[in-house]
Amino acid sequence: MTSTEPEFLTAARTFYDTVAADYADRFRDALAATPWERAVLGVFAELVTTAGGGRVAELGCGPGRITGHLAALGLDVHGLDLSPRMVELARAAHPAIPFEVGSLLDLPYGDGSLAGAVAWYSIIHTPAEHLPRLFAEFHRVLAPGAPLALAFQVGDTPLRVEEPFGHPVALDFRRRRPERVEALAAAAGLTVTTRLVREPEADEKTPQAYLLARKEA
Numbered sequence: 001m002t003s004t005e006p007e008f009l010t011a012a013r014t015f016y017d018t019v020a021a022d023y024a025d026r027f028r029d030a031l032a033a034t035p036w037e038r039a040v041l042g043v044f045a046e047l048v049t050t051a052g053g054g055r056v057a058e059l060g061c062g063p064g065r066i067t068g069h070l071a072a073l074g075l076d077v078h079g080l081d082l083s084p085r086m087v088e089l090a091r092a093a094h095p096a097i098p099f100e101v102g103s104l105l106d107l108p109y110g111d112g113s114l115a116g117a118v119a120w121y122s123i124i125h126t127p128a129e130h131l132p133r134l135f136a137e138f139h140r141v142l143a144p145g146a147p148l149a150l151a152f153q154v155g156d157t158p159l160r161v162e163e164p165f166g167h168p169v170a171l172d173f174r175r176r177r178p179e180r181v182e183a184l185a186a187a188a189g190l191t192v193t194t195r196l197v198r199e200p201e202a203d204e205k206t207p208q209a210y211l212l213a214r215k216e217a
């Protein structure tokens with residue numbers, strides 16, 4: 001990317017390029033232990049399919065574990081991520097799925113071209129002042145009526161993750177209030193239809209939120 005990009009994008013790319021292989025190993029099979037995540041993704045897939053299908057995207061796909069799951073649910077899915085190393089790993093793990101490097105803030109998709117989009121724990125590195133642009137991009141690329149699925153950690157203060165998997169990098173994981181995310185979605189023209197907040201499980205430190213929204217027709 002260019003040297004003029006915002007620092008938070010450079011920091012997120014550096015962090016995820018560095019931890020990509022360890023992250024992929026750690027989370028490769030995590031969906032098997034998270035039935036609520038599978039449930040929300042299953043509803044998302046049904047909404048897309050019953051509306052006639054079409055191309056969907058996982059935005060901030062990392063190593064493609066969610067993208068692969070959506071493909072297994074029968075969706076025509078593409079993946080996009082800021083981190084070139086993550087995209088490499090996603091391509092290696094899922095050779096039949098197209099993956100590309102890109103940013104949530106400047107999506108390489110035409111207006112109204114997606115039948116659905118998923119942003120699974122990928123809005124968590126964008127500072128609050130940039131979120132209106134991010135939701136405006138989600139709204140722009142979705143077709144009228146198309147669903148958006150979001151997952152994020154619930155809270156008010158960022159968690160600074162330092163030396164993940166022993167690597168000398170650090171990044172803020174920005175926890176969010178579901179009502180604040182709903183308001184941002186609504187301001188961009190996306191109506192939240194479903195909200196699920198569950199208590200932390202296993203080694204999670206916060207409740208987890210899942211939202212389904214729809215671009216108004």
Ligand SMILES: C[S@@+](CC[C@H](N)C(=O)[O-])C[C@H]1O[C@@H](n2cnc3c(N)ncnc32)[C@H](O)[C@@H]1O
Nearest residue numbers: 016060061062081082083102103104120121122
């Ligand atoms: C916590 S990981 C989640 C990956 C995947 N969705 C999953 O659930 O396994 C966050 C991912 O979002 C990507 N990401 C963060 N900010 C991004 C941005 N502005 N544009 C594109 N990708 C971004 C990171 O590179 C990273 O791969």
